[in-house]
Amino acid sequence: MTKDTKNPPIDRVDGRLKVTGGANYFADFEIPNTAYCVIVGSKIAKGTIASLDTKKAQNAPGVLGVFTHQNMPPIPGWDAPVGGEADGPAPKPKTEETYRILSSSKILFDGQPIAIVVADTYERATYAASLVKATYSKQTARTDLQKHVAEGIAPKGADGGNYLRGKPDAYQAAPVTLEANYTIPIEVHNPMELHGILAHWTGPNTLMIYAKTQGVNATQQAMAEAFKIAPKNIHVHAEFMGGGFGMGLRTWPQETAVVAIARKIGRPLKLVVNRSQMFTLVGHRPYTVQTINMGADQDGKLIGIAHAATAETASYEDFTEATVNMTKFMYACPNVSTRYRIVRLDRSVPIWMRGPGEATGAFALESAMDEMAHKLKLDPIEFRLRNYTETDPEHNRPYSSKNLKEAYQRGAEAIGWSKRKNEPGSTREGDWLIGYGMSTGTFNAFRWEASARVLLKADGSLTVQSAVTDIGPGTGTALTMIAHNVLNVPLNRIKVEYGDTSLPKAPTQGGSAIVSAVGSAVFDACTSIKQALIELATKNGGPLVGRQADELTLADGILSILTEPKKKVAVSDLMQANNLAVIDRTKESKGGPQLQNYSMYSFSVHFVQVRVNPLTGVVRVTKAVSVADSGRIVSPKTAASQMIGGVAGGIGMALTEEAVIDHRFGRFVNNNLADYHVAVHADVPAIETIMIDKPDPIINPMGAKGMGEIALIGFAGAVANAVFNATGQRIRDLPITPDKVMQKLT
The missing domain is CATH 3.30.365.10 (Aldehyde oxidase/xanthine dehydrogenase, molybdopterin binding domain)
Incomplete structure (x- = not known):
C-alpha cells in the first residue's frame, strides 16, 4: 500500500504483454537456421586440463562443432593484455592471473567453461555436452x-x-x-530468467544480438571492442529482462565466445545457461x-x-x-x-x-x-536522532534533500513501534516471542547522461523513445508518467519504445539512476515540444497571439488560456494549420556543475515485526513497513512494487539465502533452487510502503531520486535487530537460520 503520493497510480504499461505472454525476452526470439550451444564446465576449482576427449560429442547427432581451448575462434580485441573488464577497452592486467574463456588448459574456478558444444537443437547440444570427458591435474x-x-x-x-x-x-x-x-x-x-544470448552475423562485419543485458549500449560497445568493428554495425535488442539484480551489468566472456563461434559456423547461435551455471558464470x-x-x-x-x-x-x-x-x-x-x-x-x-x-x-x-x-x-530511533546530521560529514556539504526524520516518524507509527519494549525477550504471544526492529538504508542518487526522442503526432498520440532496458522496475511506466505530466497527453495515447540500440543512447539500467537520467531527457524533449506548441499558438496569426507562456495551459490536446478557458485551440488543429504531421524532438540531458555542490542520496527506513519460536528456532517476519525518501514519486504503483520487491529480497538475505561451498573441492553444494532458498510467498507478509514524496530541488527537473537499491539496503539489519528484540540473542552471521537461533537460545 502506498500513501500520500501526488500522482494517481496507473497500471504498468507493459503489464498486459507480460501476463499474456506477449513480451519477448531474449530467448523467445527465433531466427531461421539457429543453432544452439551448451557449456561444459570444469569439475575442479584449480589446476589444468590434462586430457580432453570430445570425439563422441563431435560424432553425436546434429552436432556442428565442439569448441575448446584447442580450437576456439580468435577474438581480435582479446589480443591485448587482460584487465578483466569485458565491457570496455582491455587495460593492463590487474592481477597475476589472466582469464580468457577457452584460451588455455588452465582452470581458475569451479564451473569454468572447458568446452562449448554446438548442435542443431538444444536437446542434441545438451546430450552431446554430456559426452565430453576431461581429466585434470588438480591443485589445491x-x-x-x-x-x-x-x-x-x-x-x-x-x-x-x-x-x-x-x-x-x-x-x-x-x-x-x-x-x-x-x-x-x-x-x-x-x-527467473536464465542468462544467455542469441547472436546473428547478418554480414561479414554486421551483427544482431538479443541478450540478457541491463544496457544495450554497453553490450554494443563491448562487442565492438572485442571484434574490432564499428559500434554502428552492431544492433543489440533487450526490451524485456526477467530480473537482473546486477548480473546483467557487464558483458560476460561466454557471451563474447558465442558471438565468435556464431561467426565461425556461419549460423545464428543461441546460448541459455542452466541453473547451476547461474552460480558460477554471472x-x-x-x-x-x-x-x-x-x-x-x-x-x-x-x-x-x-x-x-x-x-x-x-x-x-x-x-x-x-x-x-x-x-x-x-x-x-x-x-x-x-x-x-x-x-x-x-x-x-x-x-x-x-x-x-x-x-x-x-x-x-x-x-x-x-x-x-x-x-x-536508548530506543534505537532515539539513538539515531541524537546522531542525525543535516549535512554530509564526509564531504562537508549539504544534502540536496533529506527527510529521514519524517521517515522515522511515519514508519514507527505504521509498524506500531510504541508496542515495542526496550527489554529484549519480554513480549510473548503463545509459543512465539515477538520482536520489533528497524534499520536505515541509503544509496547515491545519480544523474547520468542520457538522451531521448519524443514525437507528437497531429492525431494527438505521443511516442517516447530511448535505448534503455527495462529490467523490471517499470521504467516504461515511469517515462509514460513523465511525458504525461509535461504534455497532459492521455495515458492511453502514449507509447514508449525502449531496449534497442537503434534508439537514442541511454545508460545501463543500474544504480537506481534511470528515472533521473532518462526521465530528465524525456522531460526536456516534452518541454521543448510544449514550447513549440505555444510558439505556434502565440505567433502572429496564431489563435492565441500575444499571450505569454505562463498564461496558457495544455491538457487533453487542448491549449487554452488559464483565465479564459473558452479561448483555446486543439493541438491537432494547430499542427494541421502549420502543415505539421509531427513535432519531433531529441534531447540529451545531464546534470550541471551545480550538482557538485551537494551530496545526493536516497534514503529508506525499514521496520519489521518478527515472531521467533524458541523451541524450533523458526523466525517469521509478520509485518513489514518500508519508508522511501527518494524525492518526487513519478509512478506510485511501480514505486510501491520496487519497495515490495526489495523487502522480499531482504527477507531472503536475512533468513534464507546462502550459497554453500565444500571447500575440500572448492565447489558449490546447493547450486539449484531446491537447496538455495529464496524467499517464497509463505515467507513474505503483507508489506506497507510509505513514500515521503517530496521533490528534490537539485537533482533533476522532476525532483525524483532512485529507489531500486534502497528498497533492499538495510532490511536485513532490521530483521536481525527484531530477532534480538524478540530473543535477547544477537546473530551477526547471515542468514539467520533456525540452527543459529537454537544455538543462541540453548
Missing part, C-alpha cells in the same frame, strides 16, 4: 575467505581502501564501546566479513566509528564495491575510519548485486547501531 584451491582474511590487499584507488575523518581509533576512549563481527555469505542473483554477492568498533558517550552521542571489511574476489580480476561507504556519512560522528580489503580466491568473479556493497555494509552498521542503542538503554 583456496575458496574459504575466513581462512585467508589476513591476506587481504588494498584495492587500487585514490584512498587505497582507507578513509579517515578525525582521529583513528577514537572510539577506544569512549565511555561506552562496542566491537562486533558480521558475516555476509555468498548470495546469487537467481532471477557473478554473485561476494562473501564479506566486517568488524565494527563504535564508541559513544553516556548521552548517546557517537565519538568514534571504525568499520573494516574484507571481501572475496577472483584470482584473475579485482572486484570491489562500496561496502564501507555508508559509514562515512550516515551519522554525525567526529571520528570515523574505514578500511576495505579484498582477498583473491580461486572463485569466479563477483558482481554488483541489488544494493551493491551498501546492502552488505548497512547490515553491519545498522546492527551495530542497534547494539549500541541497547548498551545505552
Whole structure:
C-alpha cells in the first residue's frame, strides 16, 4: 500500500504483454537456421586440463562443432593484455592471473567453461555436452575467505581502501564501546530468467544480438571492442529482462565466445545457461566479513566509528564495491575510519548485486547501531536522532534533500513501534516471542547522461523513445508518467519504445539512476515540444497571439488560456494549420556543475515485526513497513512494487539465502533452487510502503531520486535487530537460520 503520493497510480504499461505472454525476452526470439550451444564446465576449482576427449560429442547427432581451448575462434580485441573488464577497452592486467574463456588448459574456478558444444537443437547440444570427458591435474584451491582474511590487499584507488575523518581509533576512549563481527555469505542473483544470448552475423562485419543485458549500449560497445568493428554495425535488442539484480551489468566472456563461434559456423547461435551455471558464470554477492568498533558517550552521542571489511574476489580480476561507504556519512560522528580489503580466491568473479556493497555494509552498521542503542538503554530511533546530521560529514556539504526524520516518524507509527519494549525477550504471544526492529538504508542518487526522442503526432498520440532496458522496475511506466505530466497527453495515447540500440543512447539500467537520467531527457524533449506548441499558438496569426507562456495551459490536446478557458485551440488543429504531421524532438540531458555542490542520496527506513519460536528456532517476519525518501514519486504503483520487491529480497538475505561451498573441492553444494532458498510467498507478509514524496530541488527537473537499491539496503539489519528484540540473542552471521537461533537460545 502506498500513501500520500501526488500522482494517481496507473497500471504498468507493459503489464498486459507480460501476463499474456506477449513480451519477448531474449530467448523467445527465433531466427531461421539457429543453432544452439551448451557449456561444459570444469569439475575442479584449480589446476589444468590434462586430457580432453570430445570425439563422441563431435560424432553425436546434429552436432556442428565442439569448441575448446584447442580450437576456439580468435577474438581480435582479446589480443591485448587482460584487465578483466569485458565491457570496455582491455587495460593492463590487474592481477597475476589472466582469464580468457577457452584460451588455455588452465582452470581458475569451479564451473569454468572447458568446452562449448554446438548442435542443431538444444536437446542434441545438451546430450552431446554430456559426452565430453576431461581429466585434470588438480591443485589445491583456496575458496574459504575466513581462512585467508589476513591476506587481504588494498584495492587500487585514490584512498587505497582507507578513509579517515578525525582521529583513528577514537572510539577506544569512549565511555561506552562496542566491537562486533558480521558475516555476509555468498548470495546469487537467481532471477527467473536464465542468462544467455542469441547472436546473428547478418554480414561479414554486421551483427544482431538479443541478450540478457541491463544496457544495450554497453553490450554494443563491448562487442565492438572485442571484434574490432564499428559500434554502428552492431544492433543489440533487450526490451524485456526477467530480473537482473546486477548480473546483467557487464558483458560476460561466454557471451563474447558465442558471438565468435556464431561467426565461425556461419549460423545464428543461441546460448541459455542452466541453473547451476547461474552460480558460477554471472557473478554473485561476494562473501564479506566486517568488524565494527563504535564508541559513544553516556548521552548517546557517537565519538568514534571504525568499520573494516574484507571481501572475496577472483584470482584473475579485482572486484570491489562500496561496502564501507555508508559509514562515512550516515551519522554525525567526529571520528570515523574505514578500511576495505579484498582477498583473491580461486572463485569466479563477483558482481554488483541489488544494493551493491551498501546492502552488505548497512547490515553491519545498522546492527551495530542497534547494539549500541541497547548498551545505552536508548530506543534505537532515539539513538539515531541524537546522531542525525543535516549535512554530509564526509564531504562537508549539504544534502540536496533529506527527510529521514519524517521517515522515522511515519514508519514507527505504521509498524506500531510504541508496542515495542526496550527489554529484549519480554513480549510473548503463545509459543512465539515477538520482536520489533528497524534499520536505515541509503544509496547515491545519480544523474547520468542520457538522451531521448519524443514525437507528437497531429492525431494527438505521443511516442517516447530511448535505448534503455527495462529490467523490471517499470521504467516504461515511469517515462509514460513523465511525458504525461509535461504534455497532459492521455495515458492511453502514449507509447514508449525502449531496449534497442537503434534508439537514442541511454545508460545501463543500474544504480537506481534511470528515472533521473532518462526521465530528465524525456522531460526536456516534452518541454521543448510544449514550447513549440505555444510558439505556434502565440505567433502572429496564431489563435492565441500575444499571450505569454505562463498564461496558457495544455491538457487533453487542448491549449487554452488559464483565465479564459473558452479561448483555446486543439493541438491537432494547430499542427494541421502549420502543415505539421509531427513535432519531433531529441534531447540529451545531464546534470550541471551545480550538482557538485551537494551530496545526493536516497534514503529508506525499514521496520519489521518478527515472531521467533524458541523451541524450533523458526523466525517469521509478520509485518513489514518500508519508508522511501527518494524525492518526487513519478509512478506510485511501480514505486510501491520496487519497495515490495526489495523487502522480499531482504527477507531472503536475512533468513534464507546462502550459497554453500565444500571447500575440500572448492565447489558449490546447493547450486539449484531446491537447496538455495529464496524467499517464497509463505515467507513474505503483507508489506506497507510509505513514500515521503517530496521533490528534490537539485537533482533533476522532476525532483525524483532512485529507489531500486534502497528498497533492499538495510532490511536485513532490521530483521536481525527484531530477532534480538524478540530473543535477547544477537546473530551477526547471515542468514539467520533456525540452527543459529537454537544455538543462541540453548
